[in-house]
Amino acid sequence: MMYFNLNDIEGFSKIYRLNMINSITGYKSANMIGSRSNSGIENLAIFSSITHLGSNPALLSFILRPNTVPRHTYKNFKENQVFTVNHVALNQIEDAHHTSAKYDEEISEFNQTGLTPEYKTDFLAPFVKGSPVQLGCRYLNEYDIKENGCVLIVAAIEHIFINKELLEDDGWVRLERGNVMTINGLDGYALPKLNKRLDYARPNKISKS
Numbered sequence: 001m002m003y004f005n006l007n008d009i010e011g012f013s014k015i016y017r018l019n020m021i022n023s024i025t026g027y028k029s030a031n032m033i034g035s036r037s038n039s040g041i042e043n044l045a046i047f048s049s050i051t052h053l054g055s056n057p058a059l060l061s062f063i064l065r066p067n068t069v070p071r072h073t074y075k076n077f078k079e080n081q082v083f084t085v086n087h088v089a090l091n092q093i094e095d096a097h098h099t100s101a102k103y104d105e106e107i108s109e110f111n112q113t114g115l116t117p118e119y120k121t122d123f124l125a126p127f128v129k130g131s132p133v134q135l136g137c138r139y140l141n142e143y144d145i146k147e148n149g150c151v152l153i154v155a156a157i158e159h160i161f162i163n164k165e166l167l168e169d170d171g172w173v174r175l176e177r178g179n180v181m182t183i184n185g186l187d188g189y190a191l192p193k194l195n196k197r198l199d200y201a202r203p204n205k206i207s208k209s
């Protein structure tokens, strides 16, 4: 195995370290956050740090990079508290990735890609049409990460749209049926294949499928 100590890590070039550290902790969720400013400008950006924070109440969180440059997603949901989370499907990879480009605030990524905004249930923020799982979220709180200037955003999941064929009887969402992508690092997109689901784990008993 290759071995790197802290000295090595600190000595890596910026891009090498960024690639390694972004991919080393494992596959990440691939989502696009849709938002809209109070002046009506739509915004869409890809995020790989969205994860559920607890199911009762239904919460999610994500990491926002340091606010050293304008962050349009952040600005928008600070204005009106709402945003959408939309899974990236196989046929959306290139467009989803392109939403990370630094466009000016008045330019909507929906106009720079083939992705189409979709408005539902009177929710102010746009969903992404064709995304197999779409969540309407309400900003609740933020926590500064003192070590690097990132911000942890906490939000409530208030609306859930799931393609019917993904939803199993027990509530479990079989993402594979929607060709939902996962992210390896900052630019690797992978299509996971389900291996098995296992019984609830109990002491002294290996779970079965």
Ligand SMILES: Cc1cc2nc3c(=O)[nH]c(=O)nc-3n(C[C@H](O)[C@H](O)[C@H](O)COP(=O)(O)O)c2cc1C
Residues within 6 Å of the ligand: 043, 044, 045, 046, 047, 048, 049, 050, 062, 063, 064, 065, 070, 071, 072, 073, 074, 097, 099, 100, 101, 102, 103, 183, 185, 186, 187
């Ligand atoms: C694969 C991928 C994952 C990303 N994940 C995050 C993330 O978790 N947090 C973040 O702040 N930026 C992330 N970014 C960068 C944002 O997509 C990028 O900064 C975008 O321009 C933000 O748009 P906004 O200013 O319109 O909000 C990611 C970029 C890529 C390509």
